[in-house]
Amino acid sequence: MKALLLGLADAVQQAVGQLGGDPGEVVGRGADGGPSTRIDRIAEAAVLRVLEYEGAAIDVLSEEAGLVERGGDRLLVLDPIDGTHNALRGIPAFSVSLAIGRERLSDVEEGLVRDLVSGATYYAAKGQGAHLNGRPIHARPFDPEDSLFSVYLGTHAAPAAAEVASRARRVRNLGAASLDLGLVAKGAADLYYMHSAVHETKLRAVDIAAGVLLVREAGGRVTGLGGEDLDMPLRPDARTDLLAFGDDRVLEAIR
Amino acid sequence: MKALLLGLADAVQQAVGQLGGDPGEVVGRGADGGPSTRIDRIAEAAVLRVLEYEGAAIDVLSEEAGLVERGGDRLLVLDPIDGTHNALRGIPAFSVSLAIGRERLSDVEEGLVRDLVSGATYYAAKGQGAHLNGRPIHARPFDPEDSLFSVYLGTHAAPAAAEVASRARRVRNLGAASLDLGLVAKGAADLYYMHSAVHETKLRAVDIAAGVLLVREAGGRVTGLGGEDLDMPLRPDARTDLLAFGDDRVLEAIR
Numbered sequence: 001m002k003a004l005l006l007g008l009a010d011a012v013q014q015a016v017g018q019l020g021g022d023p024g025e026v027v028g029r030g031a032d033g034g035p036s037t038r039i040d041r042i043a044e045a046a047v048l049r050v051l052e053y054e055g056a057a058i059d060v061l062s063e064e065a066g067l068v069e070r071g072g073d074r075l076l077v078l079d080p081i082d083g084t085h086n087a088l089r090g091i092p093a094f095s096v097s098l099a100i101g102r103e104r105l106s107d108v109e110e111g112l113v114r115d116l117v118s119g120a121t122y123y124a125a126k127g128q129g130a131h132l133n134g135r136p137i138h139a140r141p142f143d144p145e146d147s148l149f150s151v152y153l154g155t156h157a158a159p160a161a162a163e164v165a166s167r168a169r170r171v172r173n174l175g176a177a178s179l180d181l182g183l184v185a186k187g188a189a190d191l192y193y194m195h196s197a198v199h200e201t202k203l204r205a206v207d208i209a210a211g212v213l214l215v216r217e218a219g220g221r222v223t224g225l226g227g228e229d230l231d232m233p234l235r236p237d238a239r240t241d242l243l244a245f246g247d248d249r250v251l252e253a254i255r
Numbered sequence: 256m257k258a259l260l261l262g263l264a265d266a267v268q269q270a271v272g273q274l275g276g277d278p279g280e281v282v283g284r285g286a287d288g289g290p291s292t293r294i295d296r297i298a299e300a301a302v303l304r305v306l307e308y309e310g311a312a313i314d315v316l317s318e319e320a321g322l323v324e325r326g327g328d329r330l331l332v333l334d335p336i337d338g339t340h341n342a343l344r345g346i347p348a349f350s351v352s353l354a355i356g357r358e359r360l361s362d363v364e365e366g367l368v369r370d371l372v373s374g375a376t377y378y379a380a381k382g383q384g385a386h387l388n389g390r391p392i393h394a395r396p397f398d399p400e401d402s403l404f405s406v407y408l409g410t411h412a413a414p415a416a417a418e419v420a421s422r423a424r425r426v427r428n429l430g431a432a433s434l435d436l437g438l439v440a441k442g443a444a445d446l447y448y449m450h451s452a453v454h455e456t457k458l459r460a461v462d463i464a465a466g467v468l469l470v471r472e473a474g475g476r477v478t479g480l481g482g483e484d485l486d487m488p489l490r491p492d493a494r495t496d497l498l499a500f501g502d503d504r505v506l507e508a509i510r
Contacts, residue, residue, distance in 0.1 A: 152426075173428055
């Protein structure tokens with residue numbers, strides 16, 4: 001269903017673009033709470049419109065609309081805007097995240113993430129590797145002297161997160177899970193560490209369904225905090241912490 | 256000298272683009288140490304070529320070449336690629352930073368930062384405000400419930416940096432000082448906090464000459480760790496820590 005996913009990403013990119021030029025800048029102008037709903041809803045509506053037009057028999061799990069039954073045997077797991085807060089404030093890191101699955105994270109078959117600032121497209125299909133703009137990407141072998149971690153920090157982060165950040169030579173954080181997972185998949189980051197102390201800010205299936213497949217198909221691993229391979233139901237209420245990394249030696253560096 | 260600065264930024268953008276398409280992705284492919292020099296040198300050479308062609312009588316202080324005397328009464332303070340490490344690894348945050356000054360940070364007259372991923376252009380002239388893509392930008396009034404700090408973290412950061420990060424509702428870090436300062440100037444971030452425990456990773460004049468003017472012209476402040484308005488000589492060997500913020504109430508939040 002790659003063609004469908006690409007068409008949906010294009011539709012979101014176009015809808016966001018019509019909000020006024022360069023999204024990294026212009027969308028950020030109206031950051032007063034109201035437009036948050038607006039940009040997410042506009043993006044979601046664009047996806048649903050294309051699904052109708054294409055007559056695609058697929059159910060939808062989306063951040064805004066929840067579960068939309070459309071008589072399908074498969075489920076489109078959608079975050080129409082991942083990084084809404086970034087988009088509204090003008091931080092240039094937000095995306096649309098699309099995945100095709102059924103019941104659980106582990107049965108996701110395809111994932112596509114479109115970076116809505118640069119326009120770059122990540123795509124993975126189970127067993128077929130991960131790609132960025134059509135070229136294969138791979139997670140990174142770990143070099144402790146040159147480590148770069150993406151770590152979720154701030155008042156809602158667990159204290160362990162600050163400790164993990166202190167172990168990396170460099171720390172970055174984009175604040176959009178699908179893009180942070182993309183950094184691990186393409187070998188830009190060694191680790192994406194998300195450990196929230198607050199249930200509401202943990203990650204949802206819509207945030208990570210595509211990104212987790214990207215990392216795994218790029219040769220990396222995604223686990224829970226206990227080290228088990230991450231799985232979760234594709235449901236609106238499920239939340240999780242996670243670690244995503246390219247090389248198990250990262251685990252020694254943060255022990 | 257806005258036209259000249261724009262021409263120089265265009266030249267760098269074009270030179271980087273010729274390295275192979277989408278810079279946020281393709282430049283990152285060759286991250287083996289060698290290309291680091293290459294991308295910086297290519298960008299710097301592009302600037303020097305335009306200066307020659309235009310017959311611009313201006314000296315240059317650049318990250319790569321150091322001080323280049325060209326018989327001018329003013330100094331172009333240049334970081335041809337701010338965020339080289341990002342560019343090489345594929346983190347989509349790097350820029351060219353250009354400023355016109357004489358002796359010290361406080362006498363910088365103009366600054367221009369081009370985001371080489373999104374193509375956005377920040378520009379400020381002393382006493383004339385700060386602009387992003389031609390539109391005025393302003394630093395942000397502080398809302399403690401919705402704080403977003405950009406904090407330099409990792410093994411080289413001072414312990415105080417982790418404490419500052421723990422006070423923000425959200426933490427981001429782009430790892431390119433000119434862009435992190437741009438986030439404060441446009442009101443995307445409340446604070447950029449750079450406090451390195453290692454002399455070599457503190458900020459240089461070439462990193463911040465343009466960005467500091469951007470923040471100040473956007474109504475924000477840039478200080479040293481002691482709270483004094485930041486100043487430093489425009490010299491290759493000078494290094495500094497800094498705080499940049501839009502609203503003094505940020506200082507209470509991190510006290």
